């Protein structure tokens with residue numbers, strides 16, 4: 001039994017884990033931004049400062065996923081992402097750190113968006129020594145492509161381990177259950193009680209893990225996810241299903257209620273990774289007021305959503321809002337033309 005008699009507790013220690021970040025990531029006030037916006041007190045959780053090359057949220061998921069890969073005797077990590085995928089960069093970085101090989105499948109979610117000479121994460125795939133890159137069209141059956149890679153490796157006497165897109169299965173999402181615990185511990189130690197959390201909602205492991213964690217430890221701070229791709233309804237349903245799997249793994253009694261999920265899809269703009277005015281404003285505001293780099297695909301749009309919510313009076317004066325910075329700044333260098341003045 002994992003749940004203790006007096007109520008909800010989660011026991012993450014029984015899952016194998018590698019450590020890629022030496023300490024909790026900082027929680028910092030965004031004083032200049034808060035003053036500029038004139039609304040609630042905005043704080044930031046610096047998951048952009050997680051370990052592995054360039055940091056970002058996938059590092060927390062990979063601590064559990066790579067531990068599982070090693071336990072299964074894998075010698076090669078296989079995963080999939082968009083052409084500027086932070087998840088692919090970090091999976092490759094974890095492979096390098098563990099002495100494993102890594103093969104990546106890149107999905108062209110925007111037609112013809114793959115450029116072999118592109119900067120940003122694409123440049124880092126080569127620099128970090130990816131073993132093989134396969135580019136597929138948007139909407140293709142990339143799982144079949146990864147399985148074919150795994151079969152090819154098996155035929156050579158090697159062993160591949162397939163990590164799903166974004167590392168977003170129940171095992172990967174445990175990384176964000178751990179983050180929920182970390183936030184609550186920091187909140188207690190600093191005496192800062194947060195009223196709301198805002199995060200990105202993409203492949204979903206971050207948002208679903210955070211909510212499952214909050215429910216599991218009975219902290220229940222409302223989390224608003226800003227979608228970077230999918231419409232609200234299917235995204236909320238997907239998150240709920242994933243959180244239920246996490247709840248099963250951790251034996252969280254009563255599971256995670258559907259109502260715990262709020263996704264806003266108003267900030268996607270024309271599509272995944274395509275720029276919006278709000279994103280450009282948010283990236284510039286964070287840079288110029290706080291010296292913090294956001295990214296154009298995820299945190300820029302998420303911050304644009306949060307800023308719009310503040311301006312629209314969604315948060316009460318005096319409330320404390322925690323913005324989860326999930327990383328991604330290495331992608332900035334592939335968007336210089338859009339973000340330069």
Ligand SMILES: *Cc1c(COP(=O)(O)O)cnc(C)c1O
Nearest residue numbers: 086202203204206298326327328
């Ligand atoms: C992958 C990613 C996200 C989205 O997280 P999911 O767990 O896929 O929902 C947010 N921000 C950055 C920088 C990412 O790379």
